[in-house]
């Protein structure tokens with residue numbers, strides 16, 4: 414997988430303005446954008462997902478243009494084949510685990526019995542050891558199980574890349590360490606490309622192979638670690 418991001422965006426809110434000017438390319442499957450609060454990490458992730466339109470530039474994954482200002486290309490989020498994992502996982506509270514995982518599939522799979530039986534849902538329930546929770550609701554799950562449901566819901570669509578926005582920031586420190594290791598192991602097992610944004614150095618150490626430091630809307634440093 415190769416991701417190429419070269420984007421500019423000027424944001425204006427009352428008397429404040431922010432210039433996003435991000436440029437990086439990577440063929441790593443473990444990319445981390447690291448930097449302080451307000452550096453422009455979330456804006457970059459939103460732009461890759463198609464939830465924020467840049468003013469200029471291009472975004473390509475595996476040579477496919479998701480956004481190309483000069484060519485007038487700006488694919489809507491559902492055509493980008495990228496999965497976006499929100500900070501709090503944003504599971505649907507009124508849907509069971511199986512229904513949550515089935516959500517991105519065709520509408521009929523929201524029927525609980527059908528959702529349980531869908532081959533792709535079954536595959537992910539098994540892979541993530543969620544079989545016994547298939548009929549449970551998100552509030553009945555542990556933090557780790559919730560993360561796995563969110564990942565399964567994202568991965569069931571076989572995205573080209575998984576985008577994660579501060580995946581552990583809402584967790585207490587002990588759970589955070591465990592989930593970080595779990596995500597690392599899952600990424601290695603599944604070999605799925607992921608891009609994580611974070612301000613936590615521990616995420617960089619555990620999850621980062623290609624690490625880009627973001628400061629004041631720009632890539633301030635890049636290094637390819639182990």
Ligand SMILES: Nc1ncnc2c1ncn2[C@@H]1O[C@H](COP(=O)(O)OP(=O)(O)OP(=O)(O)O)[C@@H](O)[C@H]1O
Pocket residue numbers: 424425426430431448449450451452453454455456457612
């Ligand atoms: N709609 C907007 N209009 C104007 N400025 C904005 C808008 N959205 C974000 N910004 C500004 O852009 C800057 C970058 O925001 P961004 O959310 O990308 O930061 P971040 O690096 O993800 O930080 P955090 O870790 O706190 O989420 C911030 O200074 C923010 O105030």
